[in-house]
Amino acid sequence: MRITLAILMTIIALTGCVSRSINDVRSSGDKVMLESSRNVDEVSQCILFKWQNKQDIFGGVFGATMQPLPRGNTIYVDGNAFIADVTKKSANTTQVKLYLINLRNGWVDLTKTCL
Numbered sequence: 234m235r236i237t238l239a240i241l242m243t244i245i246a247l248t249g250c251v252s253r254s255i256n257d258v259r260s261s262g263d264k265v266m267l268e269s270s271r272n273v274d275e276v277s278q279c280i281l282f283k284w285q286n287k288q289d290i291f292g293g294v295f296g297a298t299m300q301p302l303p304r305g306n307t308i309y310v311d312g313n314a315f316i317a318d319v320t321k322k323s324a325n326t327t328q329v330k331l332y333l334i335n336l337r338n339g340w341v342d343l344t345k346t347c348l
Contacts, residue, residue, distance in 0.1 A: 258313050259332045265341055267329040268322065269348035276327050277306040277319045279347035284310055284317075287343060315340050 269276050277299060284297035296311040305320030305327075314334040322328040329348070333340055 253313050253334075255307065255309060255313050255316055258316050258334065259318075262316075262332040262334050265331040265333070267331065267345065267348060269327045269329065270325055271327060271348065273305045273319055273321050273327050276329060276347050277308060280308045280317050280319065280329070280344055283343050283347060284308060284315065284340075287340075317344060 281297055281299045284295060287295055287297075289295060295315070297308055298310075299306050299308045301307075302318060302320060305318065307316060307318050309316045316332040318330040318332070320328050320330075329344065331341060331344060
């Protein structure tokens with residue numbers, strides 16, 4: 234009984250650590266600012282496609298999703314560990330704000346291929 238309870242408590246604790254809200258990651262994660270001369274929709278669709286096809290160390294995909302933002306889009310992966318806010322900065326400039334739990338695993342370089 235104690236072992237089952239300990240396992241259950243560990244699972245609950247780990248689930249709470251893995252899943253953060255988008256706003257939590259925006260306020261506490263690493264931030265990277267990028268710019269592109271491509272339009273918001275082109276950059277957003279490219280990031281969505283690249284992130285949907287990125288595989289984790291076990292070969293599974295991350296499950297990227299896009300939702301509208303004022304003047305742009307937010308792209309995020311399941312668990313909100315990686316978020317990109319893509320917005321129109323000026324007439325010829327699109328701004329990409331990346332919010333990441335950590336800068337490892339090539340997410341910045343992958344995103345730069347869409348600029």
